[in-house]
Amino acid sequence: SVYDGSRKQEICVELCHCDLWNAFHRLGTEMIITKTGRRMFPAVRVRISGLDPHCRYRIAMDFISVDKYKYRYVYHSSKWMVAGSGEPVIQGQTYHHPDSPMDGGYIASQVISFERIKLTNHPRPRAGQISLMSMQKFQPRIHIEKVEDAQSAVSERYVVSFPQTSFIAVTAYQNQEITRLKIARNPFAKGFRESNKHRT
Amino acid sequence: SVYDGSRKQEICVELCHCDLWNAFHRLGTEMIITKTGRRMFPAVRVRISGLDPHCRYRIAMDFISVDKYKYRYVYHSSKWMVAGSGEPVIQGQTYHHPDSPMDGGYIASQVISFERIKLTNHPRPRAGQISLMSMQKFQPRIHIEKVEDAQSAVSERYVVSFPQTSFIAVTAYQNQEITRLKIARNPFAKGFRESNKHRT
DNA sequence: ATGTTTCCACCTAGGTGAAAACTT
DNA sequence: AAGTTTTCACCTAGGTGGAAACAT
Numbered sequence: 001s002v003y004d005g006s007r008k009q010e011i012c013v014e015l016c017h018c019d020l021w022n023a024f025h026r027l028g029t030e031m032i033i034t035k036t037g038r039r040m041f042p043a044v045r046v047r048i049s050g051l052d053p054h055c056r057y058r059i060a061m062d063f064i065s066v067d068k069y070k071y072r073y074v075y076h077s078s079k080w081m082v083a084g085s086g087e088p089v090i091q092g093q094t095y096h097h098p099d100s101p102m103d104g105g106y107i108a109s110q111v112i113s114f115e116r117i118k119l120t121n122h123p124r125p126r127a128g129q130i131s132l133m134s135m136q137k138f139q140p141r142i143h144i145e146k147v148e149d150a151q152s153a154v155s156e157r158y159v160v161s162f163p164q165t166s167f168i169a170v171t172a173y174q175n176q177e178i179t180r181l182k183i184a185r186n187p188f189a190k191g192f193r194e195s196n197k198h199r200t
Numbered sequence: 201s202v203y204d205g206s207r208k209q210e211i212c213v214e215l216c217h218c219d220l221w222n223a224f225h226r227l228g229t230e231m232i233i234t235k236t237g238r239r240m241f242p243a244v245r246v247r248i249s250g251l252d253p254h255c256r257y258r259i260a261m262d263f264i265s266v267d268k269y270k271y272r273y274v275y276h277s278s279k280w281m282v283a284g285s286g287e288p289v290i291q292g293q294t295y296h297h298p299d300s301p302m303d304g305g306y307i308a309s310q311v312i313s314f315e316r317i318k319l320t321n322h323p324r325p326r327a328g329q330i331s332l333m334s335m336q337k338f339q340p341r342i343h344i345e346k347v348e349d350a351q352s353a354v355s356e357r358y359v360v361s362f363p364q365t366s367f368i369a370v371t372a373y374q375n376q377e378i379t380r381l382k383i384a385r386n387p388f389a390k391g392f393r394e395s396n397k398h399r400t
Numbered sequence: 401a402t403g404t405t406t407c408c409a410c411c412t413a414g415g416t417g418a419a420a421a422c423t424t
Numbered sequence: 425a426a427g428t429t430t431t432c433a434c435c436t437a438g439g440t441g442g443a444a445a446c447a448t
Binding site for chain 2 (some may be wrong): 426427428429430433434435436437
Binding site (some may be wrong): 032172187189 | 439
C-alpha cells in the first residue's frame with residue numbers, strides 16, 4: 001500500500017498471479033525482446049483500491065534499471081553472471097494503459113492488466129512498445145495519477161513496483177527451465193503440455 | 201460538413217469506403233443482429249477534420265430509427281415491404297469509441313473506425329453493444345463532443361449522419377445479393393471468393 | 401563464441417455465413 | 425409460414441518457442 005504525503009489518503013495495489021510471478025522469479029525471470037515487440041509473460045495484473053470512485057485516474061507503466069550491470073548466462077553453472085557495465089536505456093518511455101484514464105470506481109471493480117504492452121530492442125519503439133537493452137535487468141513500475149481540473153494545482157501521483165516482477169531482457173531464452181515454465185503456463189506457447197501429450 | 205452555431209467553427213466529417221457503402225445501399229443494406237452481438241459490415245469509418253488540435257473530444261455512435269415501420273422481405277418480388285408499425289427501441293444507447301477521448305490533432309491524423317461495435321437483439325445489451333429491433337430500419341450517427349474544463353459552461357457538440365449507411369436489422373439475411381456481397385467483401389466471411397475458387 | 405534475426409509450425413482468439421433445429 | 429437460435433466448418437488475426445541463418 002502507498003501513502004500520499006499531502007492527504008494521508010491510502011490506496012492499495014495488489015499484484016495478481018503472485019504464485020506465477022514467484023515461480024518465475026525463483027528461476028530468474030527472462031523476458032524476450034524482439035524487433036517487432038513481444039508481450040511480457042507473465043503479464044503484470046493488479047487490483048487497485050482506495051481511489052476516489054468519482055475521480056479519474058491515468059494508469060501507466062514504465063521500467064527502471066534494477067542495477068548498472070550487463071549480464072551473461074553461464075551454461076555449465078546455469079547461473080547469470082555480471083559481464084560488464086550496462087548500456088543506457090532510452091529515457092522517458094511510458095506505456096499508457098489502453099483504457100486509461102478511468103474512474104476510480106471502475107478501476108476498483110476490475111483487474112487492471114498490462115498484458116498488451118510489448119517489449120522491444122528496437123531503438124525507436126512504436127506506440128505501445130517499450131525499448132529495453134538485452135542482457136540487462138529491469139523492473140516494471142505502475143503509475144497512478146489523478147486527472148485534475150485545470151484550476152487545481154496539486155496533483156496526486158502514486159508509484160508502485162513489485163520486486164518479484166523484475167527480469168532480465170533477452171533476445172533468446174538462456175535458462176531452459178524458464179523456457180519450460182513459459183511453455184507450461186503461457187497458453188500461446190506451443191509445445192507438449194498436458195493437453196498435447198498424445199503427440200510424439 | 202457541420203457548423204457549430206455559437207462559434208461558427210467548421211468541422212468536416214467524411215465517410216470512408218463510400219463505394220462499398222453505396223454498393224450495399226443500392227441493394228438495401230441488411231445488418232445481422234444476434235443474441236451475443238455481431239459486428240457491422242461494412243463498418244463505419246470516417247475522417248474528421250477541423251477540430252482544435254489541442255482540445256480533447258469524445259467520439260460516440262448511436263442509432264436513429266429511420267421510420268416508424270416494421271418490414272418484411274417478399275421473396276417472389278425480391279423487395280422489402282412495410283409490414284406494420286415498428287416496436288420501440290431501447291432509448292439512450294450510445295457506443296463510445298474505444299480510443300475516446302482523443303486530441304483533435306490525433307483525430308485528424310487517423311481514420312476513426314467503428315468496426316468493433318456490435319449489434320444485438322438482446323434486450324439488455326452488454327458493454328460495446330447496441331440493442332436494435334429486427335426487421336426495422338436504422339441509421340448510425342456520429343457524435344463529437346468537446347471535453348471542456350469544469351468551469352466552462354458552453355460545450356461544443358456535433359452530430360453527423362450518412363444516409364447511405366442506413367440498414368434493416370435482421371437475424372438472418374433475406375436478400376441473397378446482400379449475402380453474396382458480404383461474402384465477397386468481408387474478409388471474415390468464408391465462402392468461395394477469388395482466392396478460394398480452386399475448391400469445389 | 402556469443403548474441404540476434406528470420407522464418408515457421410503450432411497455438412489461442414474470435415469474426416463469418418450455412419444449415420439445421422427451434423419457436424410462435 | 426416466418427423469424428430466431430444454435431452449432432459448425434472455415435476463415436482472419438496474431439501470440440508462441442524452435443531452428444536455422446545471420447552478425448559481430
